[in-house]
Amino acid sequence: MEKVVLVTGANSGIGLALCERLLTEDRQLRLCLACRNTQRAEAARAALLTSHSGARVDLLHLDVGSVLSVLSAAQEIKARYNRLDFLYLNAGIMPNPAVDIRAFFTGFFSRNIINMFATAEGLLTQQDRPNSDGLQEVFATNLFGHFLLIRELEPLLCQPGHASRLIWTSSSNARRSAFSIEDIQHRKGKEPYSSSKYASDLLSLALNRHKNNQGLFSSVTCPGLVMTNLTYGILPSFLWTLIMPIMWLIRIFTNTFTLTPYNGAEALHHLFSQKPESLDPRAKYHSLTSGFGNNYTETRQMDVDDEMSEVFFSKLLQLEKVVRSKQSQRNAEDKANQQYVHHAE
Ligand SMILES: NC(=O)C1=CN([C@@H]2O[C@H](COP(=O)(O)OP(=O)(O)OC[C@H]3O[C@@H](n4cnc5c(N)ncnc54)[C@H](OP(=O)(O)O)[C@@H]3O)[C@@H](O)[C@H]2O)C=CC1
Numbered sequence: 303m304e305k306v307v308l309v310t311g312a313n314s315g316i317g318l319a320l321c322e323r324l325l326t327e328d329r330q331l332r333l334c335l336a337c338r339n340t341q342r343a344e345a346a347r348a349a350l351l352t353s354h355s356g357a358r359v360d361l362l363h364l365d366v367g368s369v370l371s372v373l374s375a376a377q378e379i380k381a382r383y384n385r386l387d388f389l390y391l392n393a394g395i396m397p398n399p400a401v402d403i404r405a406f407f408t409g410f411f412s413r414n415i416i417n418m419f420a421t422a423e424g425l426l427t428q429q430d431r432p433n434s435d436g437l438q439e440v441f442a443t444n445l446f447g448h449f450l451l452i453r454e455l456e457p458l459l460c461q462p463g464h465a466s467r468l469i470w471t472s473s474s475n476a477r478r479s480a481f482s483i484e485d486i487q488h489r490k491g492k493e494p495y496s497s498s499k500y501a502s503d504l505l506s507l508a509l510n511r512h513k514n515n516q517g518l519f520s521s522v523t524c525p526g527l528v529m530t531n532l533t534y535g536i537l538p539s540f541l542w543t544l545i546m547p548i549m550w551l552i553r554i555f556t557n558t559f560t561l562t563p564y565n566g567a568e569a570l571h572h573l574f575s576q577k578p579e580s581l582d583p584r585a586k587y588h589s590l591t592s593g594f595g596n597n598y599t600e601t602r603q604m605d606v607d608d609e610m611s612e613v614f615f616s617k618l619l620q621l622e623k624v625v626r627s628k629q630s631q632r633n634a635e636d637k638a639n640q641q642y643v644h645h646a647e
């Protein structure tokens with residue numbers, strides 16, 4: 303039976319590399335690239351079909367940071383497919399990043415150097431802002447849009463006698479200290495990216511608790527440090543060019559510098575062939591690359607607890623209600639406006 307796999311943020315970086323790897327693994331696959339940028343999505347599809355002629359690759363417009371787009375994309379998915387085996391929740395942003403150079407040099411000459419390079423702890427801040435739905439953009443894109451998508455797709459994902467899988471692209475930058483259960487959207491802090499990734503770790507745990515008995519299994523991955531559009535946005539390009547040889551050198555000392563999207567997609571690809579029974583709901587699956595360039599996946603325990611994940615889950619359900627009712631109000635207003643224009647004409 304052909305598997306249906308949907309990947310969000312599939313037009314570049316880790317998402318696109320994952321699609322390449324999945325098509326190499328399973329030629330029968332029906333792959334759906336869910337992307338917000340249609341032009342880039344078409345280019346990605348063309349590239350995939352060049353290396354895998356005859357493959358079944360569909361496109362779907364999805365801006366995961368927009369409630370309206372998520373709701374209409376979900377309708378489209380339910381109309382197109384009668385099953386969804388894998389949903390890769392991969393799209394992500396890190397807007398306006400800034401590196402704390404002083405913290406970098408302090409860390410560089412300390413015992414914390416390896417951890418600093420692996421997790422960017424204390425190094426990175428971002429500036430976030432509310433989007434047109436009134437949600438913080440990083441939270442909306444990296445977490446809430448995906449949550450809403452899962453909720454909308456439950457009829458496909460939770461089918462009796464059939465297991466479906468969620469696979470999150472989290473990060474080594476996900477830190478409990480950056481997340482506040484009182485401020486789940488991270489309105490007040492300067493580490494919305496770290497907070498949103500920690501939130502995905504919490505949500506995955508809660509989803510497993512609530513949905514495993516309905517055949518839905520969630521896992522969290524960490525791709526390591528990968529050179530993609532997201533990372534290239536952190537430093538000016540001349541600086542990346544300057545430090546690139548150093549980055550390849552550091553790779554000898556830390557296996558988390560996976561660097562290429564192909565390597566970064568290792569754990570995401572590894573999970574594709576794992577049976578649901580073998581998954582650990584509290585584990586993060588890390589893509590790692592040895593100094594000799596060999597890829598492997600390692601499981602490490604996440605710093606998450608049941609109580610916090612449960613509170614977080616109920617807060618998300620509450621927010622979902624608010625967001626849905628706002629959206630229906632908007633739809634009603636739009637309809638009324640259209641009727642008004644129609645009558646006026
Ligand atoms: N690179 C790294 O070192 C690491 C990355 N990650 C995570 O990996 C994931 C993939 O990022 P990466 O490949 O590095 O970076 P890229 O910028 O190459 O890929 C990000 C993808 O997400 C898409 N995207 C962003 N916002 C939206 C949106 N609102 N709706 C739909 N798609 C969207 C982008 O599409 P578009 O072309 O439209 O912008 C793009 O396809 C992210 O979740 C990131 O946080 C985690 C750890 C490390």
Ligand SMILES: CC(C)CCC[C@@H](C)[C@H]1CC[C@H]2C3=C(CC[C@]12C)[C@@]1(C)CCC(=O)C[C@@H]1CC3
Nearest residue numbers: 401406418419420421422425473474475527536
């Ligand atoms: C100032 C310079 C000479 C050197 C700066 C190096 C940093 C830019 C990088 C060191 C650790 C990196 C890292 C990430 C981004 C780039 C670094 C901060 C991530 C935060 C990228 C996105 C992730 O999800 C995790 C990465 C962890 C490590």
